Amino acid sequence: MDDIPAGAGAADFPDDDSPEAQIARLRTDAERLPVDRSLLPMAEAVPDDAAISAPVPEIRATTEERFNDFVIDGITHVVISVTLPRQIDILAYVGYQYDWNRPGPCWYFLGKLVAKGIWDGQTELQELNYVAVRRRDFIAYTTSKWKAAVEAEKAAGRAGRSPLSVIEVNFKKPQPGQPLEMTWAPARAVIASQVGQMKHFSDRSDAADLPKGNKAHAQ
Template sequence: MESEAKGSVNNPKPSPAATAAAAAAADDPPVPPRAPKISVDPSLRTLTVGPNGVPNDDDAAIEAPVPDVQATTEECFKDFDTNSITHVVIQVSISKQQQIFHQIGYQYTWNFPFPFWHFLGKMVVKALYNDQRDNTELQILSFTAIKNHEFVAFTTSAWRAANTARKAAGVTELPPLNVIEVSFMKPQPGQRLQISWQPARGVFTGRVRLWTELEERRKQSTTVTS
């Protein structure tokens, strides 16, 4: 996959979180950033900014309730145990994100993607678990982009807890991966937002495994040098 960096001479400098995520995806060949055409609607809310005037990277930047989201999948995946999911890969276009956040009441901002990705992750959790697992949280692992489509990988809180427990027990191998891929449907006025999901194809699972191993090596390197 080609990686498309965000931020340029005319755009704000990427945040530390964006820099870290880009480093995790360093195996992808860089390509020049191509900012899409984003329509601005002055009636929409904008991201909450921090003391430095830059939008927050966390989910506090979007002060809106998570809407009801319906999850659909093929009949052959109905018996898939969603409680065993370890990672989620959201694949979504720039235009689809504009439509989704317009319906939520927010202006989409291309060069500050993390708050929007955080919010998409919260929507996926609500769709899959219907608020029945309050302790489930998706954390951004890494991302890549191909043209106007973004692929964002998340790690579940359950997998992170299992990984921490293994390390405490002296186990060096990572816990097993059980990845799903998620697509957002085109928003329809007056209707609930919808996602479709399925067990991840090999290319997605392989990329998640690579990113996870890179992240673990980065953490080990940080621990050694600190």
């Protein structure tokens, strides 16, 4: 698991999880953290998937022994659980600054890391939606294989969809000179249920009013 910011206490975690409250907490967190001017800024005026040009580094994915027989190729969705400081650490590891007002490029890069760690880059993760719980982001992705299968079912006029297979991912703190590390496990029932109810952020009626970087909420 990644770390809660130092000094955080119960008073820092209000019950209000409105978009405005989340943005205010992100701004507060960002102001507490030093900015390393030696890091590259994200490219502007380009899609999120082009804003970070760093190559995907080596990453080790591990899970508990009891999950060794879990069918990797059957995974339909991935949920990354990550705090703001850990996102900043990971981007710094590849030489980039985090832009708190534009998290989309970071989330896209995190998806590439997971795809490499679990599928050796043979499967692409596509951002679905996001939920903030206090200072932790839960970012949901669909696998490219699952999305293609759903579209094929729709084209064939068949209703319904196959059961979901969801995993949760956490990143360990990056260590200089060492490969990145992540852990994964089958998603808890509450997480899998939330994913099943999510809409893509672009399908929201208020999508145009959302903060930059595809920040959205489960519907």
